[in-house]
Amino acid sequence: MEHAVEFRKITKRFGSVIANNSVDLYLxxxxxxxxxxxxxxxxxxxxxxxxxxxxPDEGQIFVDGKPVTIASPKDAYDNGIGMVHQHFMLVxxxxxxxxxxxxxxxxxxxxxxxxxxxxEISDKYGFGIDPNKKIYDMSxxxxxxxxxxxxxxxxxxxxxxxxxxxVLTPQETQNLFKVMKNMKEDGKAIIIxxxxxxxxxxxxxxxxxxxxxxxxxxVRTNETNxxxxxxxxxxxxxxxxxxxxxxxxxxxxxxxxxxxxxxxxGVKKLDDVGFIAYGGEILGIAGIAGSGQKELLExxxxxxxxxxxxxxxxxEGAAPQELVGKTPMEIREAGVAxxxxxxxxxxxxxVGGMGMPGNMMxxxxxQGKGIFVDKKAPEKLAEDVYKFLExxxxxxxxxxxxxxxxxxxxxxxxxxxxxxxxVLMTAxxxxxxxxxxSYVIYNLMAGQKAKGVAVxxxxxxxxxxxxxxxxxxxxxxxxxxxxxxxRTTTKEEIGLLMTSEGGNK
Amino acid sequence: xNTKEPLIRLAKREDxxxxxxxxxxxxxxxxxxxLGGLIFFLVDSNPVEAYGTMIAGALGKKxxxxxxxxxxxxxxxxxxxxxxxxxxxxxxxxxxGQITMGAAAASFFALKCYQGLPSVALxxxxxxxxxxxxxxxxxxxxxxxxxxxxxxxxFTLMLNYIAIGIVGWLQGGPWEGKPGSQIIPNFDTKAVLxxxxxxxxxxxxxxVLSVVMFIYLEYxxxxxxxxxxxxxxxxxRYAGMNVALVxxxxxxxxxxxxxxxxxMLASGTNQTLFSGxxxxxxxxxxxxxxxxQLNPFAMIGISVLLAVLSKGASTLQTAxxxxxxxxxxxxxxxxLSMLGCEFFINxxxxxRGKHEEIQKTMAKPKVEETSAEEIGQKVAPxxxxxxxxxx
Numbered sequence: 001m002e003h004a005v006e007f008r009k010i011t012k013r014f015g016s017v018i019a020n021n022s023v024d025l026y027l028x029x030x031x032x033x034x035x036x037x038x039x040x041x042x043x044x045x046x047x048x049x050x051x052x053x054x055x056p057d058e059g060q061i062f063v064d065g066k067p068v069t070i071a072s073p074k075d076a077y078d079n080g081i082g083m084v085h086q087h088f089m090l091v092x093x094x095x096x097x098x099x100x101x102x103x104x105x106x107x108x109x110x111x112x113x114x115x116x117x118x119x120e121i122s123d124k125y126g127f128g129i130d131p132n133k134k135i136y137d138m139s140x141x142x143x144x145x146x147x148x149x150x151x152x153x154x155x156x157x158x159x160x161x162x163x164x165x166x167v168l169t170p171q172e173t174q175n176l177f178k179v180m181k182n183m184k185e186d187g188k189a190i191i192i193x194x195x196x197x198x199x200x201x202x203x204x205x206x207x208x209x210x211x212x213x214x215x216x217x218x219v220r221t222n223e224t225n226x227x228x229x230x231x232x233x234x235x236x237x238x239x240x241x242x243x244x245x246x247x248x249x250x251x252x253x254x255x256x257x258x259x260x261x262x263x264x265x266g267v268k269k270l271d272d273v274g275f276i277a278y279g280g281e282i283l284g285i286a287g288i289a290g291s292g293q294k295e296l297l298e299x300x301x302x303x304x305x306x307x308x309x310x311x312x313x314x315x316e317g318a319a320p321q322e323l324v325g326k327t328p329m330e331i332r333e334a335g336v337a338x339x340x341x342x343x344x345x346x347x348x349x350x351v352g353g354m355g356m357p358g359n360m361m362x363x364x365x366x367q368g369k370g371i372f373v374d375k376k377a378p379e380k381l382a383e384d385v386y387k388f389l390e391x392x393x394x395x396x397x398x399x400x401x402x403x404x405x406x407x408x409x410x411x412x413x414x415x416x417x418x419x420x421x422x423v424l425m426t427a428x429x430x431x432x433x434x435x436x437x438s439y440v441i442y443n444l445m446a447g448q449k450a451k452g453v454a455v456x457x458x459x460x461x462x463x464x465x466x467x468x469x470x471x472x473x474x475x476x477x478x479x480x481x482x483x484x485x486x487r488t489t490t491k492e493e494i495g496l497l498m499t500s501e502g503g504n505k
Numbered sequence: 506x507n508t509k510e511p512l513i514r515l516a517k518r519e520d521x522x523x524x525x526x527x528x529x530x531x532x533x534x535x536x537x538x539x540l541g542g543l544i545f546f547l548v549d550s551n552p553v554e555a556y557g558t559m560i561a562g563a564l565g566k567k568x569x570x571x572x573x574x575x576x577x578x579x580x581x582x583x584x585x586x587x588x589x590x591x592x593x594x595x596x597x598x599x600x601x602g603q604i605t606m607g608a609a610a611a612s613f614f615a616l617k618c619y620q621g622l623p624s625v626a627l628x629x630x631x632x633x634x635x636x637x638x639x640x641x642x643x644x645x646x647x648x649x650x651x652x653x654x655x656x657x658x659x660f661t662l663m664l665n666y667i668a669i670g671i672v673g674w675l676q677g678g679p680w681e682g683k684p685g686s687q688i689i690p691n692f693d694t695k696a697v698l699x700x701x702x703x704x705x706x707x708x709x710x711x712x713v714l715s716v717v718m719f720i721y722l723e724y725x726x727x728x729x730x731x732x733x734x735x736x737x738x739x740x741x742r743y744a745g746m747n748v749a750l751v752x753x754x755x756x757x758x759x760x761x762x763x764x765x766x767x768x769m770l771a772s773g774t775n776q777t778l779f780s781g782x783x784x785x786x787x788x789x790x791x792x793x794x795x796x797x798q799l800n801p802f803a804m805i806g807i808s809v810l811l812a813v814l815s816k817g818a819s820t821l822q823t824a825x826x827x828x829x830x831x832x833x834x835x836x837x838x839x840x841l842s843m844l845g846c847e848f849f850i851n852x853x854x855x856x857r858g859k860h861e862e863i864q865k866t867m868a869k870p871k872v873e874e875t876s877a878e879e880i881g882q883k884v885a886p887x888x889x890x891x892x893x894x895x896x
Contacts, residue, residue: 014516303742329745338743348739354732361729362744371725 002065004029004158004189005050005081010059012045019045021213022059029157032180032190034200034221037210038233038435043193046210047160051083052076063158082151083160088143090135096146097131100153114153121152125182140288141172148179158189165199166460167289170495177203195233197226198463209233230435243446247470250278252314253423253454254300254336259309261295269295271478273309279316279422282445282455284469284486286462286494292478293458297425300456301338302328315422316452329366337421339413339429349412352401356382356393359400360415385414389440406437417444424448427458442468462491474498515852526850533846534839541835548831555821559832562820563813567703569820574704575774576812579604579766579783582711583790584797584804585718586762589755591794592722594735595650597756599643599661600763601787602668605780606642607635607764608771609672612689612778615696615771616680624695631696632768639764640757642668647756651749657756665787673780680778691777698773705773714762715801722801731755763787792840814839 003026012020020042027033035043048054050061052073060067063079070076076083090099097115104114118131127145135143144164151159161180165173180190180203194200200207201221208218209232216232259273270292277283285293298304300311306324314320315335323331339349350359360378368374382396389410393403400408413429426445430438445468449455459465465472469486474497482497542552563569583600590597611631619627646660675689682690698705722728730751734741741748766786771778789811797803818832 301743327745328743332745348737348743351733351736351740353736358729358732362733362740365726365729365744368726371727373724373726373729375724 003027003062004064006062006065007046007050008060008062010046010049010056010061012042012049012054012057018213020049020056023210023213023215025208025215025218027158027189027191029189030184030187031206032184032192032204033218034204034207035191035193035210036195036197036200036207036229036233038195041210041233042213043210044162045213047083047162047191047193050076050081050158051160052081053083077151077154077156079158080156081158081160082154082156084144084147084151084162084164086162086166088147090143090146092136093134095132095134096129096138096149099135099146100131100150104154117153118149121149125152125179125186127179139172140167141169141175144168144176145179152183157187159183159191161190161192163193163195165194165196169288169498170462170491173199196461197229200229201226233435243443244467244470245446245450247278247281247449248452250280251316252276253279255310255312255314255320256300257310257312259296259299259311260307261299261304261309262307263295269478270299270306270309273475273478273480275473275480275483277423277454277456279454280449280452281470282449282457282468284465284472285456285458285475286465286472286498287475288498289460291475291498293427293475295478296475297338297427297456297458300331300423300425301336302326302331313423332363332419335420335422336425337416337419337423338425339416339427350400350408353399355395355397355399356386356391356411357396359411360385363415363419381415381418385411385418389414409441410437413441413444417448421448421453423454423456425456425458428460429457430464431460438464462494465494466491513854513856516855518851518853521850529846529849530843533842533849537835537839537842540838540842544831544834544838545827548827550825550827555825555827558821558824559814559817562824563816569816571703573809573812573816574708576815577808578704578707578711579770579774579786580790580793580808580811581804582707582714582766582769583763583786584793584808585711585714585801586759586766587790587794588718588799588801588804589722589728589731590759592735592799593731593752593755595647595752595756596658597643597646597661597759598658598788598791599646599664600759600766600790601783601785602661602665603639603642603760603763604767604770604783604787605665605668605672607639607760607767608778608782609668609675609767610634610638610764611768611771612680612692615692616689619693619695622695627695628698628772631772632765635764635768635771636761637764639767640761643756643760643763644753647753651752669780669783672778672782675778676780689778692772696772697776698769705769707769707773710765710769712805715805719801722799727751727754792844796840796843811836 006026007023010020010023011018023042023046025046035047037043045054049056050070052070052075055071061070062068063081068075068079070079070081091102094102097111097118100118101109101111101114115131118129121127122129122131122145127149129142129145129149133142135146138146144167148159148161164176168176177199180192184190184205192199192204204221206218207221207224207229209216209229211233254277256276257274259270260268261270263269273292273296275283285296287293295304299306299309300323302323309324311323312320313323313334313336321334323334323336326334349362351362357375357378360381361373361375364378364381365373367377379396385391386393386396391403391407391410391414393407400411403411409429409431413426416424416426424445429441429445442464445455445457457465457469459468466486466489471483472486472489472494473483474481474494476498484493484497538556542556545552545555561569563573583604586600586603587597611634614627614631614634618630622630642664643661646655646657646664649655649660650657677687680689682688698707700706701709722731730741730746733744733746734748734751738748741751767782770782770784770786775782793804793807793811796807814832814836818829818836821827821832822829
């Protein structure tokens with residue numbers, strides 16, 4: 001039998017960076033393949049070439065044994081290949097069926113027929129989607145479903161899913177896996193890009209591991225184990241334990257009560273949030289993306305207008321003070337640091353066009369003499385961060401925008417830690433980082449905790465939250481749905497809290 | 506096999522060597538000169554003679570040189586005014602109006618208060634008045650933008666026409682000289698900027714301003730705020746900057762400098778006021794800004810180049826009776842190719858079928874990595890310093 005897809009000696013370069021180097025890989029029908037690798041290992045680039053987003057510099061792609069040229073997403077569809085990207089491409093005010101119909105080239109739009117066909121596909125694989133529901137009424141997982149139906153409708157039988165579980169709750173992930181298995185039974189070839197090992201083991205039949213743009217190995221999932229896969233992925237065995245000491249003498253550092261706020265469109269983002277963060281402990285914050293984590297951190301940092309509530313800050317050896325009403329500068333000078341890593345990593349907290357010293361200066365720019373900025377101190381700090389966290393950059397003045405994601409985050413987190421804060425807030429600090437760099441960050445957090453800092457850690461990976469934090473606060477739709485002890489709770493418990501408002505009900 | 510591979514693909518370039526960048530820019534300039542020569546050829550002139558005449562007209566004689574300097578002063582001054590705005594990604598295209606308002610404010614004192622004041626005092630008052638009015642004119646759209654998020658591009662553009670209209674009214678109304686002449690009388694000699702080497706001392710002012718602007722943008726807190734705000738408003742807020750204040754302050758400074766240019770144009774160049782006094786400097790300066798990539802020193806060179814082209818064009822018209830519009834076409838070609846060549850600095854083209862060999866140097870540098878645990882145990886340099894202090 002011919003392979004559904006085969007890559008032969010595929011190479012892709014971006015400038016001097018080799019994203020894929022002479023990759024040979026194949027996939028058969030009726031198989032779910034996991035494409036495993038750290039960030040920057042070239043998984044998404046390789047799949048983008050199959051989906052017609054990029055064109056390979058060298059090598060040839062074969063579909064069903066025939067050489068094909070995929071120069072556009074349309075070519076990909078013509079070859080039965082469809083990809084679900086991390087960022088959904090849907091029109092909010094349209095229904096599921098209307099979104100599916102968008103861009104079809106069959107002359108007339110017969111919405112009834114499209115809706116019927118969408119329903120048919122949904123029933124066949126167990127998606128359970130209503131073709132006439134508007135996108136803005138849908139949950140993240142429903143939107144993802146629409147994306148999958150969109151490519152199935154176009155006749156794709158080779159499906160690529162780019163980190164589909166990153167935005168899902170554990171329960172939703174289980175649903176997705178069920179659907180994937182149904183599609184597999186139907187003879188589709190499915191590729192799932194991920195870096196979560198447990199999912200690899202659970203859902204896939206074969207695993208292909210990429211490392212630094214090269215194809216390391218493809219094995220049957222039932223013939224391997226997570227330790228082995230990790231080793232192939234990172235090139236050497238990595239200890240997966242995080243040292244977690246008991247909090248020493250925890251004292252209330254930040255006491256929050258009745259915090260409520262709205263976004264610019266008047267939608268409630270925080271609803272009566274209250275909790276206490278202690279010095280010397282790591283408080284994890286879990287929740288589906290967009291449940292109010294960002295707003296909470298911005299509120300504490302003084303960057304958000306509040307409807308009501310109070311934030312009492314109790315520094316060591318000083319009187320408690322109210323932070324609401326203070327400017328971001330005053331709050332920061334009081335010792336509250338925030339390292340927020342947004343989706344694009346640079347939007348807040350860093351200046352992409354500047355080098356490391358300029359970015360260090362963001363914290364200290366007011367300290368220079370008179371009207372001038374002090375360039376010496378930030379340069380020294382940049383040098384320290386560069387050496388201490390082993391930032392890979394051609395020179396200190398190299399614009400941070402051009403650094404790889406992990407190095408950008410080292411710059412950001414390094415700067416915040418270097419300010420010796422008493423409260424350290426981080427959000428998605430390890431977003432998109434490889435395992436080794438992630439653990440550098442985790443250890444830095446643990447180090448801050450040992451120094452008595454109150455660490456607030458907003459994270460995505462429940463496994464990490466469970467291992468790193470002392471307590472985990474779960475948010476759901478702007479409310480605190482529960483605060484649990486990280487040493488005794490389970491992923492399932494947190495997953496339920498993430499999706500149930502009010503929690504205790 | 507790859508039958509449908511695109512003919513030309515674009516790839517982003519990594520940082521290019523400086524020399525190579527300048528080689529491309531020089532190449533673009535030569536390309537424009539050759540293309541311009543072709544146009545001279547089309548209108549039946551000898552390209553070599555035409556270019557020769559342009560250069561001789563602009564640089565050959567002292568009078569030509571003075572003319573070039575006179576043209577370059579407002580261009581350089583206005584480009585310096587726009588630099589902080591553009592660095593902040595605040596698109597002030599209202600320099601024309603800010604120049605005009607500055608000129609009007611200076612003219613008020615030149616026309617109404619010249620008696621009883623020594624020349625130096627009068628000139629200083631005129632300068633200050635022009636800066637205040639220019640700043641005021643530029644602050645209006647900045648205030649609206651920071652308060653209600655209005656679009657500064659349209660707002661500043663529209664204010665140009667209002668400013669020009671106001672001066673047009675002054676010209677035909679309250680400040681009119683001979684009734685019906687539509688002309689404002691010439692200033693008293695006390696209100697005219699003195700000359701040095703045959704050109705009004707505005708050239709010294711703008712040269713000093715170039716240095717000041719360079720220092721302002723590179724080494725001051727204000728300059729840092731402008732640079733950060735230009736990159737990301739969120740980051741600026743995060744760093745504790747007052748976004749509204751920085752926006753309005755920077756726009757006001759920009760307007761003040763543009764107003765000062767208006768003062769130099771009224772007092773130094775024209776010795777009077779009229780509605781077209783800015784003569785497009787507010788717009789041409791935008792080109793100067795882009796070509797010089799906001800570097801104040803590069804602005805000096807670019808504004809002189811544009812002035813040479815402009816002076817050369819008028820010489821062409823008188824000496825060889827080549828229409829001024831032909832010179833305008835050639836100036837346009839030169840500007841376009843110089844702006845366009847930045848594309849080739851940022852991207853390279855790969856033609857079909859050409860696959861470059863993987864260069865050995867492209868391989869990733871080997872980095873010695875310390876394990877996570879080791880980093881966790883290392884003492885951070887800033888902590889080490891603290892511990893020392895504690896001891």
